[in-house]
Amino acid sequence: xRRNQVAVVGAAETTKLGVxxxxxxxxxxxxxxxxxxxxxxxxxxxxxxxxxxVEQPQQVCHYLGIKxxxxxxxxxxxxxxxxxxxxxxxxxxxxLCKTVLITHAESGKSNIGRPPRAVGADSLNGQFEMPFxxxxxxxxxxxxxxxxxxxxxxxxxxxxxVSVVQREWAAKNPRAxxxxxxxxxxxxxxxxxxxxxxxxxxxxxxxxxGALILTSADRAKDFPQKxxxxxxxxxxxxxxxxxxxxxxxxxxxxxxxxPLAFQEAGIAHKDVDHLMIYDAFAHLPLYGLxxxxxxxxxxxxxxxxDGNTRPGGKLPLNTNGGGLSYMHSGMYxxxxxxxxxxxxxxxxxxxxxxxxxxxxxxxxxMFAASGTVIFTNQR
Amino acid sequence: xxxxxxxxxxxxxxxxxxxxxxQAGELRLQRCNKCSxxxxxxxxxxxxxxxxxxxxxxASGKGFLYSYVIHHRPVPGFTxxxxxxVVELEEGPRMMTNIVDCPQTPExxxxxxxxxxxxxxxDDKITLPLFVPAKG
Numbered sequence: 001x002r003r004n005q006v007a008v009v010g011a012a013e014t015t016k017l018g019v020x021x022x023x024x025x026x027x028x029x030x031x032x033x034x035x036x037x038x039x040x041x042x043x044x045x046x047x048x049x050x051x052x053x054v055e056q057p058q059q060v061c062h063y064l065g066i067k068x069x070x071x072x073x074x075x076x077x078x079x080x081x082x083x084x085x086x087x088x089x090x091x092x093x094x095x096l097c098k099t100v101l102i103t104h105a106e107s108g109k110s111n112i113g114r115p116p117r118a119v120g121a122d123s124l125n126g127q128f129e130m131p132f133x134x135x136x137x138x139x140x141x142x143x144x145x146x147x148x149x150x151x152x153x154x155x156x157x158x159x160x161x162v163s164v165v166q167r168e169w170a171a172k173n174p175r176a177x178x179x180x181x182x183x184x185x186x187x188x189x190x191x192x193x194x195x196x197x198x199x200x201x202x203x204x205x206x207x208x209x210g211a212l213i214l215t216s217a218d219r220a221k222d223f224p225q226k227x228x229x230x231x232x233x234x235x236x237x238x239x240x241x242x243x244x245x246x247x248x249x250x251x252x253x254x255x256x257x258x259p260l261a262f263q264e265a266g267i268a269h270k271d272v273d274h275l276m277i278y279d280a281f282a283h284l285p286l287y288g289l290x291x292x293x294x295x296x297x298x299x300x301x302x303x304x305x306d307g308n309t310r311p312g313g314k315l316p317l318n319t320n321g322g323g324l325s326y327m328h329s330g331m332y333x334x335x336x337x338x339x340x341x342x343x344x345x346x347x348x349x350x351x352x353x354x355x356x357x358x359x360x361x362x363x364x365x366m367f368a369a370s371g372t373v374i375f376t377n378q379r
Numbered sequence: 380x381x382x383x384x385x386x387x388x389x390x391x392x393x394x395x396x397x398x399x400x401x402q403a404g405e406l407r408l409q410r411c412n413k414c415s416x417x418x419x420x421x422x423x424x425x426x427x428x429x430x431x432x433x434x435x436x437x438a439s440g441k442g443f444l445y446s447y448v449i450h451h452r453p454v455p456g457f458t459x460x461x462x463x464x465v466v467e468l469e470e471g472p473r474m475m476t477n478i479v480d481c482p483q484t485p486e487x488x489x490x491x492x493x494x495x496x497x498x499x500x501x502d503d504k505i506t507l508p509l510f511v512p513a514k515g
Contacts, residue, residue: 127420131505133461192451
């Protein structure tokens with residue numbers, strides 16, 4: 001795809017984040033969408049393209065009154081929205097639609113109007129993983145990490161620093177769910193969930209949503225918000241079964257999507273001012289830093305433990321507090337994208353001074369899928 | 380009220396040989412007749428080269444501990460803490476399992492330790508392949 005041909009012109013989260021017992025999941029979609037449409041200075045009638053994950057496009061389009069000429073329902077887990085951005089940019093460039101709305105919402109905590117996530121007993125996961133006592137992401141996403149830590153010589157203390165540093169970012173963010181400072185000892189002494197993961201290394205469980213509006217870069221200059229351009233994108237999938245990853249020492253899907261986005265953007269790693277790596281669990285930023293090519297995996301633990309990703313560090317990472325401290329409704333990718341857009345607009349609560357390029361990297365399922373979007377505020 | 384049970388797998392035509400094998404006390408894998416790749420989970424073609432000519436064979440049941448977690452939360456049919464592991468078989472493929480007949484502790488569960496299969500009968504239809512530390 002060509003660089004900087006499409007821009008984000010509207011971006012918003014749900015009015016409330018955290019525990020929202022007075023809204024169903026479809027209403028959370030609508031709340032985020034209406035906020036983003038207002039942010040872009042548009043009306044619903046202006047939207048002619050629509051994408052969402054899990055919830056079907058006809059449900060959200062009918063609920064909001066959208067009459068689309070292009071829809072996308074790629075549902076590969078929490079990074080689906082990174083893939084939607086990529087697909088929407090291609091659709092806008094191809095002339096299939098002009099103004100795309102992407103929504104995410106999840107009643108992840110209150111569970112109101114949320115379809116059940118069932119695994120069939122005759123699926124491959126149902127036959128070859130579920131019988132061994134896995135029960136959702138904390139017992140599955142975590143399985144590769146002991147091999148990863150051993151291979152790369154990373155300590156559990158260094159992994160705990162991921163949670164510590166992200167709490168420092170969250171403390172600067174009024175909308176973050178958890179703001180109290182943490183120490184490595186706090187993390188390591190917190191309740192064991194799935195050894196070696198303690199609860200403070202696992203994401204939050206909250207309600208919320210977010211929405212983005214994309215249009216062509218040529219039109220973007222007429223919108224009220226500072227345009228945020230799509231500089232590069234990448235995507236891939238690997239396997240729905242964590243046990244069947246090619247290796248636990250890296251993520252194949254990360255290693256495809258990330259470099260694709262860098263190649264398309266035509267940038268080097270030293271050009272990156274701001275970085276988001278979807279952190280459902282504390283090991284993901286370690287995988288991401290290595291798989292995206294910022295440094296060898298062996299150096300990632302020390303890099304974070306030495307403070308390079310904390311406020312004032314040379315590579316600001318997960319500056320909203322991340323899934324560990326900001327919020328995590330189940331498919332966090334949308335919130336990572338929102339933070340990248342805020343940073344590129346220059347309005348983030350913990351703004352990185354003069355940030356011009358933001359890399360936003362997402363994971364779906366348990367290393368099942370990946371999407372990367374590189375944004376810039378320069379054209 | 381009966382005790383809550385662990386999730387029961389349900390075979391499909393493509394996986395029936397695997398579950399017939401565990402009932403017969405065999406860990407059955409498949410191998411491509413063309414490129415010789417041994418693979419898992421079951422499917423009637425080679426995931427490496429796409430060839431449909433494949434052979435079911437009895438694996439040794441030996442391998443090593445590739446990675447694991449020790450789960451501390453309640454799950455039907457399990458008493459926490461319990462290991463959820465991935466073993467790498469001698470023949471190459473990896474599979475999820477539980478390491479049993481040893482303490483469920485980081486000290487007892489060492490990465491790369493040798494393990495061997497132990498079949499655990501759930502009911503008349505399903506026997507699961509679990510693994511134990513290898514003897515000797």
